[in-house]
Each structure stands twice: as structure tokens, then as C-alpha cells.
Amino acid sequence: MANEKVEFQVYNSMTRQKEVFIPKETGKVKMYVCGVTSYDYSHIGHARAYVAFDLLYRYLKYLGYEVVYVRNFTDVDDKIIRRANELGEDPTALSGRYCQEFLKDMDDLQCLQPTHQPRVTEHMEQIKEMIAKIMANGCAYTINGDVYFSVDSFPEYGRLSGRKLEDNRAGERVEVDSRKKNPADFALWKSAKPGEPSWESPWGPGRPGWHIECSAMSAHYLTHSFDIHGGGMDLTFPHHENEIAQSCAACRESNISYWMHNGFVNIDDEKMSKSLGNFFTIREVTRLYHPLALRYFLLGNHYRSPVNYSISQIEIASESVFYIYQTLLDSEEALSAFQQGTETAKNAKGRVTPQAQECINKLRNELKTKLSDDLHTPTILNAALQEALKLMNSCLTILKKKQQKQQHLSASLSLTELLKEVKAVLDVLGLLAGSTCAEVLQQFKERALKRAELTEEDVLHAIEERALARKNKDFARSDQIRTDLAAKGISLMDITGTTETAWRPCVRSIQEQPAAPAQPKKSAAAVQEQPVAPSQQKQPSAAPQQEQPAAAPAQQDHPTVPPQ
Ligand SMILES: [Zn+2]
Structure with a gap:
């Protein structure tokens, strides 16, 4: 509380x-x-x-x-x-x-x-x-087993929608019926038709109207x-x-x-409807994108404004959530390693850096002030949360550098507090998963493979092929392999100081999107809602940057070998 x-x-x-x-x-x-x-x-x-x-x-x-x-x-x-x-x-x-x-x-x-x-x-x-x-209160009447509400009996009718009674057409689910006293009268009870489920009532067998x-x-x-x-x-x-x-x-x-x-939800700036064929079920989306990506996308817009769903928007949301969970996992692992490696850590004196404390206060404050402002989620996701994640990655960088040992304690304390606060914020927003960070990242990778229509073996094979090409100094070939994978939403990352290469999902180029019903248009509003990419981070070099705004990719300084 x-x-x-x-x-x-x-x-x-x-x-x-x-x-x-x-x-x-x-x-x-x-x-x-x-x-x-x-x-x-x-x-x-x-x-x-x-x-x-x-x-x-x-x-x-x-x-x-x-x-x-x-x-x-x-x-x-x-x-x-x-x-x-x-x-x-x-x-x-x-x-x-x-x-x-x-x-x-x-x-x-x-x-x-x-x-x-x-x-x-x-x-x-x-x-x-x-x-x-x-x-009994005289506000409804029956006609042959149907019961209708008499809108004339309720003078305040239309107050919520701002419609005047004389402007009203009959409700969409009520057939126009000349027997009604007022065309806007609507059914409270519908008499049974053959072959329909029905229930006994004082007005004869039937079923309720929708509104009652x-x-x-x-x-x-x-x-x-x-x-x-x-x-x-x-x-x-x-x-x-x-x-x-x-x-x-x-x-x-x-x-x-x-x-x-x-x-409402619009699809590529058009109203979503079955007849236009631009209709997505939740199941269709979550087959190819993690449900947390869909939730993040929805919360990235204020609940009362129309949202524009497009493949590029869900890809960006997916990238953002992957980045969040990669940062959480990296932090958990670094803190665990730090505590194991430094037996005196518990007794040593150190403090959270003023910068981290300020960031934590801001995040906590923004959560309350923005959500209290009619649930204004976009600012929290796009500003305060991104700043905290960026600072967590800075702490991770310090913890990796051997020559900055004297700063390790305050970096680890800062990271601990930042991690706690970010998780608390994600929890309030319903973005904190019940499973471990490694499991969540694995679920993202499984969906990335599905979108790319590849298996993990295919990717590992491509990584081997690329390593061989590099060994043979065939850089045209190795670049091509990397570019081809990036176009399918798979980014390769060479791990610093080793010959190993890891992979992670990335935003695909627009031309490669098979499920897009139309070319996504980028409205000014849509651009404003996009997550802010931390300035110090780089999109993996082969990713199609020119097609997509960079959306907070995992930091290249902390590549992670794919969980087995
Ligand atoms: Zn209702």
C-alpha cells in the first residue's frame, strides 16, 4: 500500500x-x-x-x-x-x-x-x-410475450451518451418493431422462438434482452x-x-x-472490423508475440485514446519487454555473482549513489502521480522506467570493470535497490511475470523463431557457418548471414573476449512482415508513444535500423548465451 x-x-x-x-x-x-x-x-x-x-x-x-x-x-x-x-x-x-x-x-x-x-x-x-x-413501476409493457422498456417513462434517458430521445435510432441489437410505443424502446425479455434456448417466465417462455x-x-x-x-x-x-x-x-x-x-483499437489507422479483414484475435497475436508484449503495447497508450495496432508497433513493444527482462536477468545474475565473490559485502560500508536514489524516487513518484492522473501509463513506461533501466545497465557496466573495484559496492547496492523498485512498478502495471526472467526471455525467443519460421538448430547452424566464413576471411558471406537473420528478426551478438556468438530477437524490417494486413503508417501520435531508446545503447549493427525506430535493445556490452 x-x-x-x-x-x-x-x-x-x-x-x-x-x-x-x-x-x-x-x-x-x-x-x-x-x-x-x-x-x-x-x-x-x-x-x-x-x-x-x-x-x-x-x-x-x-x-x-x-x-x-x-x-x-x-x-x-x-x-x-x-x-x-x-x-x-x-x-x-x-x-x-x-x-x-x-x-x-x-x-x-x-x-x-x-x-x-x-x-x-x-x-x-x-x-x-x-x-x-x-x-410494477410502470416503465415496461408486454406485446405477445415480449417485454419492452418504455424510454418515455425515463426522462433522463440519453444523459450518459448525450443523445436526445428524438435523435435515437433503435438499439443495434433491437429489431425495429412497429408494435413498440417508441422506436427507441428496447427488449427486456424476448419470447421464445423455435429451436432457441428459453426459460419460463410470467410473460411466457423466452430469454432476457441483452441490456437487462x-x-x-x-x-x-x-x-x-x-x-x-x-x-x-x-x-x-x-x-x-x-x-x-x-x-x-x-x-x-x-x-x-x-x-x-x-x-477503440484501430489496425494500421483503420477501424478494426471483420468485414475489412483487418481483424486480430488475442490468440493470433499471442501465438507470434509474447502476451506481455501485447499488454505493454496496450499500456503504452492512454486507455481512453484510440490505439493503432500494427505489426511494427507490436514488434517495438516486444523489443521493449525483452530489453526489460534482459536487464532484470543480467542484474540478478550480476548481484548473485557479486555477493558470492565478495564475502565482506554484507559488512562493508557503502551506499546507494545519489543518482540511483534520485532515479528510484522519481520512478516511485511518477508511478503514483501518473496513474493517479486517470491511469496515465505511457509516461511511466516511456520515461521513468527507461531511465531506471538505463541506470541499471550503467551499474552492470561498472560491476564488469575490474579496474573500478572501489565502485563495485555502491554499484551493487544501487543495482539492488533499482531492481527492487523496477519490479515493484512492473507488478503494479501487471507486467511482472510469474515465471523467472530466464523463462520469460526463452518464451520471447521461441516466438521470435516462430515468426522467423526457423528452429533454434537453424540459427545455431547459421552461427557456425558464419564463424567458419569469418575464419576463412569471407566477410561478405558472414555479413550476409547476419543480415539475412536480422531481416527475419534474429540478431547475432559476438560475445566480447570470446569467439562465441549469441542470438536474441530483434525488430524485423517492414518488408519482411508476413502478417501485416497493410503497410503500417506512422502517425505523429504513434511516434510519440514509442518507447524511448536509451541513448547509450546500440541497435545490433545488422538490424534494419533505417526501417524501425530503435526500441531499447539489450545492451551489447552484456550479451547472454541463450538459456538451454
Ligand atoms: Zn453490460
């Missing part, structure tokens, strides 16, 4: 401004985030929403709040039924399967499990009860009055507008303090 008092500000979509976050009950936060409709693999738009709210969840906990976080599954819906019919599968079985796939994606992205993950099919009683209350589930399940787990309701910006209307109307119609005291919405 943070010791200093932090004034946490969040942007409230309802008031359209940043507000100081004050929970209804001191020390406790109740939040509800709209979950997925489980009929297919989730896409990177979903990844963005749930990484954003996972960060919020983690930060609230870091601030010392006791948080109840509810994220639902829509497991009965038109889309699920349609897909199940196409596949000849039972709708409940299909949605159950994709709920599991979603949970795997969330695990991969290091999104913490919410406190409750309710499913619609398991909350029919609560849903029917709420519809009955809305009916979130009102009913949030009220069930969090009561009618809670702190935060979140979701993607596209849910503002009609989904959240309808939720507010339903909840207030069922209970006058219904009140949500803060509405928070995350921005």
Missing part, C-alpha cells in the same frame, strides 16, 4: 470531466465491467478493455482499497445462437467453450481474476425479478449503488444508457458514481 495520500482522479463519462475518486464506502470499491459475449475467440479490442480495467483494479488495490470487481459473461445471445446453429452445436456448450478460451487469454495477458464472473444463464431469477419490478443482464447482475453482486461501471466506448450507447434506465426504473436509489470507458 502506498504511504502517501494520493488524490486519484478518473475521467467520468457521465460528467465528461476528470474527478477525484471518492468511494461510497471508505476503503472499499465496488466495480462492474461489461464482459464478453462468448461466441468466438476474443479480439484485441477486448484485450484492450480488460487490460485497462485490470490496471484500474490493480491500482485501486495498490492504493489500499478492498475491491469487489465483477465482470460478466453474456452466454445467451442472438450471436451465440446464430453461431451455434451454423456449427450444429448446442448454444450453451459453444458459449461455455469460448468462456474458457477467454479466461485463458486473460491469464496470458496477466489480467487478475475478478471477484465474481457471473453468467447470464445462472442468473435468470435475478433478471426476471428486475423485469417484474420495472413492470448487467443491471440485474451488478445489482445482485454490488447492490443498486456502487462506485465504478466500466466498458468499451462503444457500449455507451445503447447498452449503458439502457442499463441506467433499467436500474433506475427498478430502484429509484440506483446510483453509479463513475462511468469509465476505454477507447
